[in-house]
Amino acid sequence: MSTRADVAKLAGVSESTVSYVLSGKRPISDSTKARVQAAIGQLGYKSNYAAAALAGGSPRMVTMMTSNLFLTPPSRIDGALVDGIVNGVRDCGYHSVIWPISNDDDSDVEMLLNLNFSGGVILMNVVDNDPRVHTLHSAGVPFVVLGRTKVGFAYNYVDRDFETVYMHALTILKNLGHISIGVLSASTIVNPYLKKAAKSLKLNMKMMTTTNNYDGGIILARDFKKYYADVTGIISLLDIATVSFVNAASDFGISIPNDISIIGVNMLEEQAESATPKISTIAFEAYDLAVSCGKIMVEVIEAGKDSEKRKGELWVGDFIDRGSTSQL
Amino acid sequence: MSTRADVAKLAGVSESTVSYVLSGKRPISDSTKARVQAAIGQLGYKSNYAAAALAGGSPRMVTMMTSNLFLTPPSRIDGALVDGIVNGVRDCGYHSVIWPISNDDDSDVEMLLNLNFSGGVILMNVVDNDPRVHTLHSAGVPFVVLGRTKVGFAYNYVDRDFETVYMHALTILKNLGHISIGVLSASTIVNPYLKKAAKSLKLNMKMMTTTNNYDGGIILARDFKKYYADVTGIISLLDIATVSFVNAASDFGISIPNDISIIGVNMLEEQAESATPKISTIAFEAYDLAVSCGKIMVEVIEAGKDSEKRKGELWVGDFIDRGSTSQL
DNA sequence: CTGTTAGCGCTTTCAG
DNA sequence: CTGAAAGCGCTAACAG
Numbered sequence: 001m002s003t004r005a006d007v008a009k010l011a012g013v014s015e016s017t018v019s020y021v022l023s024g025k026r027p028i029s030d031s032t033k034a035r036v037q038a039a040i041g042q043l044g045y046k047s048n049y050a051a052a053a054l055a056g057g058s059p060r061m062v063t064m065m066t067s068n069l070f071l072t073p074p075s076r077i078d079g080a081l082v083d084g085i086v087n088g089v090r091d092c093g094y095h096s097v098i099w100p101i102s103n104d105d106d107s108d109v110e111m112l113l114n115l116n117f118s119g120g121v122i123l124m125n126v127v128d129n130d131p132r133v134h135t136l137h138s139a140g141v142p143f144v145v146l147g148r149t150k151v152g153f154a155y156n157y158v159d160r161d162f163e164t165v166y167m168h169a170l171t172i173l174k175n176l177g178h179i180s181i182g183v184l185s186a187s188t189i190v191n192p193y194l195k196k197a198a199k200s201l202k203l204n205m206k207m208m209t210t211t212n213n214y215d216g217g218i219i220l221a222r223d224f225k226k227y228y229a230d231v232t233g234i235i236s237l238l239d240i241a242t243v244s245f246v247n248a249a250s251d252f253g254i255s256i257p258n259d260i261s262i263i264g265v266n267m268l269e270e271q272a273e274s275a276t277p278k279i280s281t282i283a284f285e286a287y288d289l290a291v292s293c294g295k296i297m298v299e300v301i302e303a304g305k306d307s308e309k310r311k312g313e314l315w316v317g318d319f320i321d322r323g324s325t326s327q328l
Numbered sequence: 329m330s331t332r333a334d335v336a337k338l339a340g341v342s343e344s345t346v347s348y349v350l351s352g353k354r355p356i357s358d359s360t361k362a363r364v365q366a367a368i369g370q371l372g373y374k375s376n377y378a379a380a381a382l383a384g385g386s387p388r389m390v391t392m393m394t395s396n397l398f399l400t401p402p403s404r405i406d407g408a409l410v411d412g413i414v415n416g417v418r419d420c421g422y423h424s425v426i427w428p429i430s431n432d433d434d435s436d437v438e439m440l441l442n443l444n445f446s447g448g449v450i451l452m453n454v455v456d457n458d459p460r461v462h463t464l465h466s467a468g469v470p471f472v473v474l475g476r477t478k479v480g481f482a483y484n485y486v487d488r489d490f491e492t493v494y495m496h497a498l499t500i501l502k503n504l505g506h507i508s509i510g511v512l513s514a515s516t517i518v519n520p521y522l523k524k525a526a527k528s529l530k531l532n533m534k535m536m537t538t539t540n541n542y543d544g545g546i547i548l549a550r551d552f553k554k555y556y557a558d559v560t561g562i563i564s565l566l567d568i569a570t571v572s573f574v575n576a577a578s579d580f581g582i583s584i585p586n587d588i589s590i591i592g593v594n595m596l597e598e599q600a601e602s603a604t605p606k607i608s609t610i611a612f613e614a615y616d617l618a619v620s621c622g623k624i625m626v627e628v629i630e631a632g633k634d635s636e637k638r639k640g641e642l643w644v645g646d647f648i649d650r651g652s653t654s655q656l
Numbered sequence: 657c658t659g660t661t662a663g664c665g666c667t668t669t670c671a672g
Numbered sequence: 673c674t675g676a677a678a679g680c681g682c683t684a685a686c687a688g
Contacts, residue, residue, distance in 0.1 A: 001444075003665055014675045019667060029673060049445030050387055051665035053378035054680045061445075063425075086428050095443060097391075098426035100414050115423060117377030117389070117445075214542035214572075244542070331681055342659045347683065357657060379681035382664045660687075665680105672675080 002043040010039040022047065053117070058142075060094045062297050063118035065109065065132065067101050067125050075212055075239045076268050078124070080286040081146065085122055088294025094119070094301075096294070106135045113139045120301040122146060122293060142300045146293045156300055158293040160284070167197040169235050169265050169282050174201050176261055178233030182208045184220070184245070184262075185237045194235075206231055210241050217244030221252045234262040236279075239271050246275040330371040339367040350375065381445070386470075388422045390625050391446035393437065393460065395429045395453050403540055403567045404596050406452075408614040409474065413450055416622025422447070422629075424622070434463045441467045448629040450474055450621060470628045474621045484628055486621040488612070495525040497563050497591050497610050502529050504589055506561030510536045512548070512573070512590075513565045522563075534559055538569050545572030549580045562590040564607075567599050574603040 008015045013032055020026045021036045028036075039045070053059035064085055066078070082098070089096040099121075101108035109132045112118060120142035123132055126149040133151045136143040145157040173181055181203050183194065188209050198205045208228060210216035220241065224231075236242040242264055249256050256262065256277060264272055264281040272279040336343045341360055348354045349364045356364075367373075381387035392413055394406070410426070417424040427449075429436035437460045440446060448470035451460055454477040461479045464471040473485040501509055509531050511522065516537050526533045536556055538544035548569065552559075564570040570592055577584050584590060584605060592600055592609045600607040 005665080015666085016668080016676080017674060020674085023667085025668090027673065032674080046442050046444045048382070048665050049443050050378045050381035051680090052667075053445075054376070054382050054664090054682085055666040055668080057667090057680080059378055082428060095439075096428070098428055100410060100424070100426055111423075114374050115377050116374045117381075333681080343681090344660080344683080345658060348658090351683085353684090355657065360658080376681050379664090380683075382666085382680090383682040383684080384664085658688085660685105662683105662685085664683085667678105667680085669678085670676085672673105 001048075002045045003048070004045070006043055007036065007039045007045050010043065011035040058119040058301060059117055061118050062089050062094055062096045062294070062301070063099045063112060063121045064096060065099050065101055065112070065121055065123050076271050077239055077266065077284070077286050080268060081124060081290040084287040084290025085146075085294040085297075088291035089298060090294075091291075092295055092298035094298050096122075106132045109135045113141060120144070120297050122297050142297070142303075144293060144297045144300055146290065156296065158289060158296055160289065162191065163193045163197070165265050165282055166191070166194045166235070167200075169263050170194075170197050170201050170203060172263060172280075173233040173235065173261060174203060176233065178203070178261060180204045180206065180230045180232055182206050182228055182231035182234040182260075183237065184208045184210065184234055184242060186210070186212050186216075186241075191237075208234070210238070212238040212241045214240060214244045216241035217246075218248050220245050221248040221254060224249075224252065224254055232260055234260055236262060236264045237266045239264070239267040242267060242279060243271055243275045246277070246279055329376075330373045331376070332373070334371055335364065335367045335373050338371065339363040386447040386629055387445055389446050390417050390422055390424045390622070390629070391427045391440060391449045392424060393427050393429055393440070393449055393451050404599050405567055405594065405612070405614045408596060409452060409618040412615040412618025413474075413622040413625075416619035417626060418622075419619075420623055420626035422626050424450075434460045437463045441469060448472070448625050450625050470625070470631075472621060472625045472628055474618065484624065486617060486624055488617065490519065491521045491525070493593050493610055494519070494522045494563070495529075497593050498522075498525050498529050498531055500591060500608075501561035501563065501589060502531060504561065506531070506589060508532045508534065508558045508560055510534050510556055510559035510562040510588075511565065512536045512538065512562055512570060514538065514540050514544075514569075519565075536562070538566070540566040540569045542568060542572045544569035545574075546576050548573050549576040549582060552577075552580065552582055560588055562588055564590060564592045565594045567592070567595040570595060570607060571599055571603045574605070574607055 004015050004018045008018045011018070011032070013036060017028065017032060018036055021028050021033050064082065066082070086096050099108065099112050112121065121136060123136065123143060123145045124147065126133065126145055126147045128149060129151055130149045133145060133149060133155060137153060137155060143156065145155060146159070148157055148159050170181065181198065183190065183205055185207060186209065188207055190205065190207060195205070206228060208220060210220045216238070217240070242262070246256060246262065254260065262279060264279045266284055267279065267281050268286060269281065269283060272281045332343050332346045335346045339346070339360070341364060345356065345360060346364055349356050349361050392410065394410070414424050427436065427440050440449065449464060451464065451471060451473045452475065454461065454473055454475045456477060457479055458477045461473060461477060461483060465479070465481060465483060471484065473483060476485055476487050498509065509526065511518065511533055513535060514537065516535055518533065518535060523533065534556060536548060538548050544566070545568070570590070574584055574590065582588065590607060592607050594612055595607065595609050596614060597609065597611060600609045
């Protein structure tokens with residue numbers, strides 16, 4: 001494996017010059033630049049990540065930690081999120097990898113931190129009072145959470161403005177004349193913002209809890225008339241289950257949108273279109289959100305490990321009302 | 329961030345002693361070991377991955393490349409594979425990360441190689457004459473493929489002995505009196521080993537192509553009587569679709585196992601049990617296969633980048649006939 | 657059993 | 673615009 005020194009010798013320049021043509025951090029004449037690049041091509045030279053990381057301070061690598069990625073089929077949103085982060089981070093000249101964690105305990109986090117090869121970590125799929133946030137925080141590692149959790153201290157995160165999202169969705173439903181609103185969610189806990197919005201609009205809420213997969217939607221459709229007969233409007237926080245619910249509805253004598261209006265707040269546009277009829281959504285630009293998460297991660301890394309720079313600040317992904325209420 | 333030097337000073341020993349208590353590569357007296365460990369704990373010292381990689385030769389890190397992980401929900405087998413590799417690699421004292429690649433072109437591979445931070449790569453989900461295998465090969469990086477593809481040169485891989493698997497599965501079906509065999513697969517191409525086995529057993533084969541997801545199984549059940557009426561035995565190469573097919577069968581007037589016998593050759597035992605009735609399987613020990621893949625990867629790394637040691641050799645995952653033919 | 661020392665390949669001042 | 677040289681933190685001889 002050739003080194004920077006080999007390149008320098010072949011090109012007849014100094015080692016630092018090679019570094020600078022690579023990094024572009026200082027002006028280099030076109031002629032030497034050309035010679036260096038020719039030498040690089042000729043030798044098939046590749047920069048050594050470890051050496052660069054060692055010499056250059058914190059490694060230019062961000063680690064995504066996301067759990068349950070392989071145990072159960074993830075939602076399409078998780079996919080868009082990962083892709084977005086990869087690209088956001090790459091735009092900043094960093095790289096990203098996924099650190100496979102199989103569960104929600106934090107031994108995998110410890111291991112990553114001990115390894116110390118990552119300049120910072122992006123934590124996804126956070127749970128309530130996530131122990132991993134505590135671990136990352138006390139380790140003093142730069143990290144950004146994609147999503148939010150209450151842990152009792154300030155930390156960097158990127159999230160949507162759900163307060164506005166929920167209010168908007170419920171307002172649409174209310175304007176359509178719905179009073180009894182079902183909430184399609186994987187959790188039995190009502191989101192406080194949702195609760196607050198429903199209260200202020202004087203709407204009744206009914207949790208419709210199911211798993212976010214194809215089966216979850218089918219089961220819901222099957223049970224709908226039995227358990228949720230009074231529900232006429234649905235706000236859905238899931239994606240896969242919602243699509244299958246809508247697609248299966250007619251099999252169980254439910255007519256959409258005649259019987260119920262359904263609006264997805266946590267769904268890719270592309271998925272919404274895969275349902276028949278197409279599901280109305282409050283647009284969730286998962287990809288853009290993730291891109292911005294990646295960029296902010298890099299900003300945090302570069303600001304230094306213990307930077308309070310933007311800590312606890314709220315970065316909201318673009319909230320766009322596409323007004324796609326065709327189905328409603 | 330404290331370094332090995334800080335630890336050494338605090339413990340009153342030399343820097344190399346600290347290294348050696350960490351690596352265990354030479355005997356250290358219990359007393360100094362204790363002092364060093366105390367100092368490490370006190371300082372919260374973490375070894376620097378980049379420095380270790382730089383000083384110690386090839387980095388102790390293996391990279392898993394697997395595509396389509398986020399575009400579509402992966403099968404349960406992919407999950408078992410990733411988990412198994414992580415553990416196999418960890419048993420060898422290495423670490424592993426996932427390198428997210430969104431497509432089958434090899435620009436992501438190039439980028440990983442240019443980064444040069446990985447001691448070796450495990451390639452999953454290979455396609456026919458996979459371009460990434462060519463790229464890895466000509467880069468001279470240690471790599472192991474989980475699965476096989478024809479590329480015109482020898483490379484390290486780990487795979488099941490499908491020749492035996494198919495022969496065994498078809499023999500079971502034949503012994504049950506089936507002559508017309510459906511092949512449930514995501515591809516329209518008949519596996520040559522399967523074709524060969526069918527021929528030698530004088531069985532008729534009919535491709536039943538579908539996508540490996542819940543919908544794929546439903547569609548197949550719906551269309552079964554129309555398109556595959558003559559099929560009485562099925563060999564399935566899919567997992568998710570097969571489970572949903574079996575579960576949906578009765579809704580479409582198909583009685584299993586009265587009308588058809590179905591046997592899964594590419595399915596986790598746990599998934600087979602989630603169908604009603606339980607699906608018969610030729611056991612696929614995905615996890616064990618992946619563990620061995622991880623271990624072999626490390627072996628290849630340590631043998632040196634251009635080692636021919638085991639190149640082109642066939643490592644077959646354990647093939648275990650559990651004899652679970654209850655449903656048949 | 658322990659200490660000393662020479663690098664690993666790169667980045668980044670400091671000097672031209 | 674370019675070169676020289678001092679490290680980054682660790683590993684692994686080499687020398688006790």
